[in-house]
Amino acid sequence: MTDASTDSRATRWFGRVLGTSILVVIGVIPIVLDRDSYPLSTYPMFSSRRTAVEPVHTAVLVGSDGEVDRLSPTQISGNDEVIIAAQLVYRAIGRDGGATLCDDIARRILDPRHEGATIEIVTEKYDAIAWYEGRRSPISRVVHSSCRVPGVSS
Amino acid sequence: MSSPGGLVVIDWIVRAAPPRRLAALRVLVGAYTVGFMVARSASFWQMADQPAWQTEGVGVLWFLDSPWSPTLAQSLFLTTLLLGVLFTLGIGFRFVGPVFALVFLVVSTYRMSFGHVIHTEHLVALHLLAIGFARSADAWSVDARHRPEPPVTHVRYGIPIRAMVLVLVITYVLAGVAKVRHGGMNWLVGDVLRNQVAYDNLRKELLGSPHSPFGGWTVRFEWLFPPAAVLTTAIEIGALVALFSNRRITRLWAVAAWGFHVMVLALMAISFPYPLSFVAYACLFDVERGGEKVIQAARRRTGKTSDSKSERLSAAISGGIPPING
Numbered sequence: 001m002t003d004a005s006t007d008s009r010a011t012r013w014f015g016r017v018l019g020t021s022i023l024v025v026i027g028v029i030p031i032v033l034d035r036d037s038y039p040l041s042t043y044p045m046f047s048s049r050r051t052a053v054e055p056v057h058t059a060v061l062v063g064s065d066g067e068v069d070r071l072s073p074t075q076i077s078g079n080d081e082v083i084i085a086a087q088l089v090y091r092a093i094g095r096d097g098g099a100t101l102c103d104d105i106a107r108r109i110l111d112p113r114h115e116g117a118t119i120e121i122v123t124e125k126y127d128a129i130a131w132y133e134g135r136r137s138p139i140s141r142v143v144h145s146s147c148r149v150p151g152v153s154s
Numbered sequence: 155m156s157s158p159g160g161l162v163v164i165d166w167i168v169r170a171a172p173p174r175r176l177a178a179l180r181v182l183v184g185a186y187t188v189g190f191m192v193a194r195s196a197s198f199w200q201m202a203d204q205p206a207w208q209t210e211g212v213g214v215l216w217f218l219d220s221p222w223s224p225t226l227a228q229s230l231f232l233t234t235l236l237l238g239v240l241f242t243l244g245i246g247f248r249f250v251g252p253v254f255a256l257v258f259l260v261v262s263t264y265r266m267s268f269g270h271v272i273h274t275e276h277l278v279a280l281h282l283l284a285i286g287f288a289r290s291a292d293a294w295s296v297d298a299r300h301r302p303e304p305p306v307t308h309v310r311y312g313i314p315i316r317a318m319v320l321v322l323v324i325t326y327v328l329a330g331v332a333k334v335r336h337g338g339m340n341w342l343v344g345d346v347l348r349n350q351v352a353y354d355n356l357r358k359e360l361l362g363s364p365h366s367p368f369g370g371w372t373v374r375f376e377w378l379f380p381p382a383a384v385l386t387t388a389i390e391i392g393a394l395v396a397l398f399s400n401r402r403i404t405r406l407w408a409v410a411a412w413g414f415h416v417m418v419l420a421l422m423a424i425s426f427p428y429p430l431s432f433v434a435y436a437c438l439f440d441v442e443r444g445g446e447k448v449i450q451a452a453r454r455r456t457g458k459t460s461d462s463k464s465e466r467l468s469a470a471i472s473g474g475i476p477p478i479n480g
Binding site: 008011012014015016018019020022023026027030031036037038039040041042043044045046047048049050051052054056058070071072073074075076077078079080081082083084085086087088091095100104124126128129131132133 | 164165166167168196197200201203204205207208212213259262263266268269270271272273275276279280309310313316317320321324325327328329331332333335336337338340341345346347348349350352353354355356357358359360361362363370371373374
């Protein structure tokens with residue numbers, strides 16, 4: 001038996017083991033565990049039975065004149081990923097009604113322009129299809145917590 | 155080469171390829187990863203400021219229950235960037251290859267460990283492992299500059315490429331299976347996709363984030379979505395053609411999958427940059443040919459001849475193992 005054929009046979013078996021391992025670890029285990037993780041995943045993006053009316057958990061800035069401004073993901077979570085911001089608000093509501101997050105946001109957006117405004121941690125429900133057909137009234141709106149943006153000097 | 159029946163499918167992974175093809179993939183995937191990290195540096199950097207209560211370790215950092223110090227997180231990010239440059243150039247690759255693949259896995263896992271797993275880095279992390287642990291710098295690398303390039307195609311270069319293809323296919327098939335599994339037939343023929351597009355755009359609007367006005371406009375047309383859902387699932391599960399079909403069909407699938415990601419971007423303002431860059435599908439192509447053309451053009455300009463001896467030897471047969479796409 002030559003070195004080349006030994007090498008080829010060993011490599012062939014290595015390939016078989018590798019291929020089987022990839023199939024099992026990346027393809028089968030995530031399905032069996034039904035768990036989304038990283039780097040192994042079931043890739044569940046957009047797969048849920050989404051309806052048109054779903055809650056959106058977010059944080060808004062209510063000015064002293066009552067005008068509502070949407071806060072950006074970076075203002076809400078300190079990160080520009082929208083999904084991370086949405087998940088953060090959801091978890092914060094479950095944790096303490098969003099009170100801690102409210103204070104975090106207030107510190108994050110500290111700015112003389114926002115002085116005296118109020119931050120609200122809210123769950124809003126809209127009909128998403130109706131929204132894009134021009135009917136933009138909320139079906140429900142729950143304020144979980146609110147806090148005032150402190151003065152810059154405080 | 156024949157195999158016992160049960161091993162035929164597994165033997166699919168054992169194919170020879172030229173060292174330049176794996177090297178080209180190293181350059182493409184390495185450069186993509188460095189570019190991605192630079193483009194998303196703010197997100198990686200900002201993770202250092204996340205509150206402790208939000209920490210929820212996943213994957214290799216399953217044990218994480220509090221954030222790293224900003225110094226550690228940001229030093230690791232910069233180290234990963236530097237390793238990525240060395241990886242792409244093929245410098246000290248025996249060490250840098252596996253280390254970069256593993257460190258990128260850790261750094262990107264850390265980014266996912268704050269309450270939500272984003273699905274933009276899974277495939278590139280797995281591809282880096284396939285490239286990093288292989289002999290991907292035997293050609294077109296600083297390491298290989300002063301040693302002769304391996305002249306023949308070999309399974310040691312083909313197996314990592316086939317591993318990349320297998321991982322690519324599995325990720326798409328799993329995504330397709332998840333839609334049928336969780337959404338049921340309603341995902342295919344009902345309003346689920348339309349609701350997904352509407353809800354996702356609305357959530358972005360309510361969270362003060364860029365959204366897709368085009369996607370918002372399309373949800374008015376209910377009839378568009380059942381065929382789009384069927385097509386989406388067909389493309390995802392249809393990834394299997396990359397395993398068993400000829401090159402032309404495989405490449406058609408790659409273009410279709412890329413088009414699917416373009417539509418996701420257009421309808422939902424959701425970017426999957428790895429497939430959108432097309433680098434994710436590079437393992438389905440003879441990518442070394444593009445590099446060879448660039449090098450030949452450069453040589454013509456500088457008056458240098460090609461390394462024809464090496465190229466002639468490259469045509470040699472590699473122990474009876476058929477080359478990839480051959």
